[in-house]
Amino acid sequence: MKVKLDFEHKQSAHCENGVVSNMLRYYGIELSEPMVFGIGSGLFFSHMPFLKVGGIPVTSFRPMPGVIFKRISKRLGITFEKHRYRQPHKAMKALDANLEKEIPTGMLVGVYHLTYFPDPYRFHFNAHNIVVYGKQDDTYLISDPIIADYETLSYDELLRVRYAKGTFAPNGHMYWVKNIPERIDVEGAVVKGIKHTCKHMLTIPIPMFGVKGIRFLSKKLRNYPHKLGARKAASYTGQVVRAQEEIGTGGAGFRFMYGAFLQEAAEVLKKPHLRDLSFEISEIGDKWRAFAIITGRIVKNRNTVDESYDKAADLLLEIADMEEAFFKKLQKSVQ
Amino acid sequence: MKTTEVPQDDAGMMRGKWKDPIYTLDEKGNYVTSYSLGWETKNAVMQHAWEEIHERVEAVRQKVIAGELSPLAYYLEKNIMDVGLLAKYVGKWKWTVKKHLKPKYFNRLSDEMLEKYAREFKLTKEELTDIERIKNEGNEGQT
Numbered sequence: 229m230k231v232k233l234d235f236e237h238k239q240s241a242h243c244e245n246g247v248v249s250n251m252l253r254y255y256g257i258e259l260s261e262p263m264v265f266g267i268g269s270g271l272f273f274s275h276m277p278f279l280k281v282g283g284i285p286v287t288s289f290r291p292m293p294g295v296i297f298k299r300i301s302k303r304l305g306i307t308f309e310k311h312r313y314r315q316p317h318k319a320m321k322a323l324d325a326n327l328e329k330e331i332p333t334g335m336l337v338g339v340y341h342l343t344y345f346p347d348p349y350r351f352h353f354n355a356h357n358i359v360v361y362g363k364q365d366d367t368y369l370i371s372d373p374i375i376a377d378y379e380t381l382s383y384d385e386l387l388r389v390r391y392a393k394g395t396f397a398p399n400g401h402m403y404w405v406k407n408i409p410e411r412i413d414v415e416g417a418v419v420k421g422i423k424h425t426c427k428h429m430l431t432i433p434i435p436m437f438g439v440k441g442i443r444f445l446s447k448k449l450r451n452y453p454h455k456l457g458a459r460k461a462a463s464y465t466g467q468v469v470r471a472q473e474e475i476g477t478g479g480a481g482f483r484f485m486y487g488a489f490l491q492e493a494a495e496v497l498k499k500p501h502l503r504d505l506s507f508e509i510s511e512i513g514d515k516w517r518a519f520a521i522i523t524g525r526i527v528k529n530r531n532t533v534d535e536s537y538d539k540a541a542d543l544l545l546e547i548a549d550m551e552e553a554f555f556k557k558l559q560k561s562v563q
Numbered sequence: 564m565k566t567t568e569v570p571q572d573d574a575g576m577m578r579g580k581w582k583d584p585i586y587t588l589d590e591k592g593n594y595v596t597s598y599s600l601g602w603e604t605k606n607a608v609m610q611h612a613w614e615e616i617h618e619r620v621e622a623v624r625q626k627v628i629a630g631e632l633s634p635l636a637y638y639l640e641k642n643i644m645d646v647g648l649l650a651k652y653v654g655k656w657k658w659t660v661k662k663h664l665k666p667k668y669f670n671r672l673s674d675e676m677l678e679k680y681a682r683e684f685k686l687t688k689e690e691l692t693d694i695e696r697i698k699n700e701g702n703e704g705q706t
Contacts (some may be wrong), residue, residue: 239581239584240584241583241584241585241586262586262594340642340643344580345580346576346577346578346580347578348576348577348578348609348613349576349577351643352643352644352648374581375580375581376580376581376582377580393648393651393652394647394648394651397651462611463615466608466611466612469604469605469608470605470608470609470612473602473604473605473608475581475583478584478585478586479564479583479585479586479599480564484564484585484586484587484594485586487586487588487594488586488594491593491594503592506594507588507592510564510588513564514564517564517604520604520605521604524603524604524605524607524608527607527608527611528607528611530611
């Protein structure tokens, strides 16, 4: 089999945005990564002490994997065909059939066995997205949104990552564009995306999410050294910084990416006020970076109880206030 | 963040596969995509996460050499897995895999089961059961 689609691969910060952006470009729709991110309401905050990965509570700066994707297709009216397969070989056959019909196909894969991934980033994370855009003999041509260049995987390698096990096991999940409406209402989608983000950051009545979640983390973090001892406290703190600066965030827990979105949104909606807000969120992002510097130092000196926990917790409260004011203004501007 | 402030602290983490895109503000106040080779703070936190993993791997390695745990326990830790995850990969119950972490049960495993485990760790059956191999590994780790 020899298929190579004319698929333009552009590197992005976050895989879900990147795959959507790249796939839509193939069908002639130019939406930047920040636009996909903003329309899909990708900005979020949650701190869930009871949900642990590797024994450490999860703090996250984005919604659950797959959510951005769902929202963007709903808001732009683009339908995707989705499938999971119980039999791995059937999943591969279905992929081949798609390629023969010249359909670039997105899929979920596990990162750990992804052969081209740099070792320091290979954790058992299963909600990574890639696009397969061709096949030459037994080699699949891959567009991985976070890698700069095109990549390839053999049949066996691709099969293995499509059937990674554990949390969010992909089970051969794949998806492709089925239908694009003739007119896409980008303005409407942008407004919906903004409204949704504001609502989720401000009004979820559970203290673990949005601005309340940031205050909640502040309280927890302040108590870490007393409750957990130096080493464990440092491990818990490290997870927060990693979530904030991991691949895909565009820096500062997606705050900079959201700024880029607002600037584009200002032009789309002809609301220059959003441009002012785009500067404000960049400043908030800088505060998050300052937080990372303090907590990073805590992690480095992990064997001694560090006094900067209080400083970090105070900074979080400051950030929470700034974000609350910011999202209230943003909410007002699109009403 | 301003475009001029983008950190370029390269710790070789990305192995040249990408640079981190960051959305920064240029001198005219427009967002542009900047590319960062890494940030000291982030590098340190990631290195720390790997150090913790290496420490755990080393602790288990010593126990395997002392005969308290089976080689399976070592490769489990080395692949950053837990019992639940490995159980899913080999299609066994969690408690079954847990049992196999003890040398007593591991030494009684059928060739078929050993092959199954070995395949998950990209080893041969002989390599999986070879304690000398584990002794020689030292603390090489993954990074």
